[in-house]
Amino acid sequence: MPMPSSRTVPALLAEQAARYPDHEALVAGPVRYTYATLRDEVRAFAKGLIALGFGKGSRIAILMGNKPEWVVADLAICSIGGIMVAVNTWVTTRELHYILKHSDADGLVVADRFLKYDYVAMLAEMEPHAESLPCLKTIIHVGAAGPKGSIAFADVFARGRPVPDAALASAEAAISPLDVTYLLYTSGSTSTPKGVQIQHFGLIENMWNIGERMHVTAEDRLWLVVSLYWGLGCENALFNMLTHGACTVLQEHFDAGEALAILESERCTLFYGTPNIAQALDEHPDRPKYDLSRLRSGGSTGSPEQFQRLIKLGVTEICHIYGLTETYGNCTVSDGRLDPPEKRYASVGRPLPGVDLRIVDPETFAPRGVGEPGEVQMKGYVTIGYYKDEDKNRASFTPDGYFRTGDLGFLDADGFLFFRGRLKEMIKTGGINVAPAEVEEILMAEPAVKVAYVVGVPDAVRDEIIGAVVVAEPGAEITEAQLMDRCRRELAAYKLPRAFRFVKEADLPLTTTGKVQKNRLAEFFQPAAAG
Structure with missing residues (x-):
């Protein structure tokens, strides 16, 4: 299977809809989109955004669980040359205000609630928005009711019907592969979150390379409960599937019993998740009732012992992944099928194509030898910088242009990276x-x-x-x-x-x-x- 020729999100959707029109692209409960119908839905929503006054450079935030509307809105924002701002679903009122203000979001697509979180109430606490969030002009709500003055998600489609195809085509043609299309906020445990800027071309090229390391094909089906707002969800998983013509099966939030039923009924072949998710599935009392034999590959992190639990679950070719939001999700991935067993899970794999990775002394930047730990630094598929934060940008890049991950690791003689923790640790x-x-x-x-x-x-x-x-x-x-x-x-x-x-x-x-x-x-x- 060749890498898609497209280097912008709307072009990728058009290319895959032509190549795999009848392949399922997105499933969420009763909602099912093929590549052709997903593109139609995205285009219809994109026209609605144009009708609402959004266009190139607009910053539209998304706040909801793993709903199909998340993906439709995301791809539509990218298709008009806008910038999608992903918001943590576990956000507090203070954090939500910070992200909307810092990102200069002029639009917000929001669910009424997620689990115990009442987003309508949070936004009400920020009233009047004209004073607290002066850039925010339009709120689009998903669910029965939304914040004061918001527009229903379905109404956006209606507003877009009079917009001619030529207007959307013009917006798509104005997009460069180098344009920023995602603004993803890292979870700052000791400081305010940083806004990571991600470009169109990297979402396509690096995610294709991730999928190749996992041997993904158009027949694969990924169970995705990892939150879409997280880089692992909207960067890595989503575009891994889109670039390969594969299917993303959403679960809005994690429930182990429901997950087992989805994995079986949707014939899922790929797993993305953390060790605690695998543990919950493995230890669920209903586990023996479900056939998970179609599971094959995917990505996770953890110790070799934790990977054995995934293999026991049936994910026999699971890949060990490493990376940051700043490095387009993953920069090294082990090959769960071809790498030597003794390195498959002890290491985090070899650098992906297009990733220039080095290990250096964290203070002098002198190169470390084989087996010598130092800071992991890289060029290639790396963010162009943090939004509105030149101090952090200066601290995060070396004079010769390498991104400082702040992680400790070493390379062995075969080029496998062994992660050894955070430098701060x-x-x-x-x-x-x-x-x-x-x-x-x-x-x-x-x-x-x-x-x-x-x-x-x-x-x-x-x-x-x-x-x-x-x-x-x-x-x-x-x-x-x-x-x-x-x-x-x-x-x-x-x-x-x-x-x-x-x-x-x-x-x-x-x-x-x-x-x-x-x-x-x-x-x-x-x-x-x-x-």
């Missing part, structure tokens, strides 16, 4: 730096350990000591003495954990996207937690 104990991932690897080599996380714990003498948060395998017993014996055999004395906390997996603090919040693990070592 480096522990300085007694003046010596220790990489948490190295200690975690030794702890998880103990058969009774399911997962372990290592963090710095403040200490009056050593500045920090190494603390280990450990989850035991179900039914297994593990002691501090046992783990210390292994650590003493494998690690230098300054790398030894000085404090342990044994917890249940359910007690680990997670982000809204299912990742462990390592910046909160030190709370387990506070006096109240030690209890």
Whole structure:
């Protein structure tokens, strides 16, 4: 299968609708679009946006769960030369106001609510919008009712009917592959979120390369419960499928029982998800009732042990993915079919085509040798910069143009990248730096350990000591003495954990996207937690 020739989103939709007109492109419960009907729906909504006064450079935010309207609105915004601003569905009123204001959003497509979140009430708290959000002119609502003065999603189609095809064709023709079409906000755990600017061509080229590493074909069907607002959803997953003529099957929010039913009934072949999603599916009491034999590949993160759970679930060619929103989702991907088994999950794969990746000393930028850890830096499919934040842009790019990921890793002799944590997570104990991932690897080599996380714990003498948060395998017993014996055999004395906390997996603090919040693990070592 050749890579699509298109380098803009509307051109890609036209190309795939011509090549795969009857292939299903998007499924969400009873809603089903082929590539031909999806393009028709997107074009009809795009005309409505034009009728509402939107055009090239318009910034339109989307806030809702994984609904088909999310995808239609997204692709329509891209098709008029606009910029889609993705908003976290777990947003607070304060965060929503920040993103809408910082992005200069002049439009918002919003559901009335998502789970416990009442978006209509949040927007009401920001009234009057003319003062709090002066750029915001139009709100389009999905659901029974919307904010004051908003337009129903269905009404946008009606407004677009008088718009001639030539007007949309003109808008599409004015788009350059280098134009920014996505503004994705990273989840800032210690500061305000950063607006990552993503261009048309990269959404097509890099996502095609991701799919090739996963051996995706037009016959594949991806179960997508990962939130569309997240780069893994709207960058990686969605355009992986669109560039290959494959189908995206949406689940609005995660429920393990419902997910199992969708995986079987929709004959899904691809899995995108985090280790906690795989765990919930595997441990659900109804798991044996469902046939998941069509599952084959996809992308995830985690330890080799966590990947074994996915393989047990049936995803035998699952790929280990690594990247940031800033690097178009993924920049390295393992090949779950062809890579050597010993590297398939221990590493995060090799760089994708078009990715220039290097490992350097994080202070001097001197190159590191094979097997020597340093900062992961890259060129190629990388954001052009953060929106309205020149200070962060200067800090994030080297003088010779490499993006600083802030991640620690090393390359082996075959070019496989081994991720070793965030540079910020480096522990300085007694003046010596220790990489948490190295200690975690030794702890998880103990058969009774399911997962372990290592963090710095403040200490009056050593500045920090190494603390280990450990989850035991179900039914297994593990002691501090046992783990210390292994650590003493494998690690230098300054790398030894000085404090342990044994917890249940359910007690680990997670982000809204299912990742462990390592910046909160030190709370387990506070006096109240030690209890």
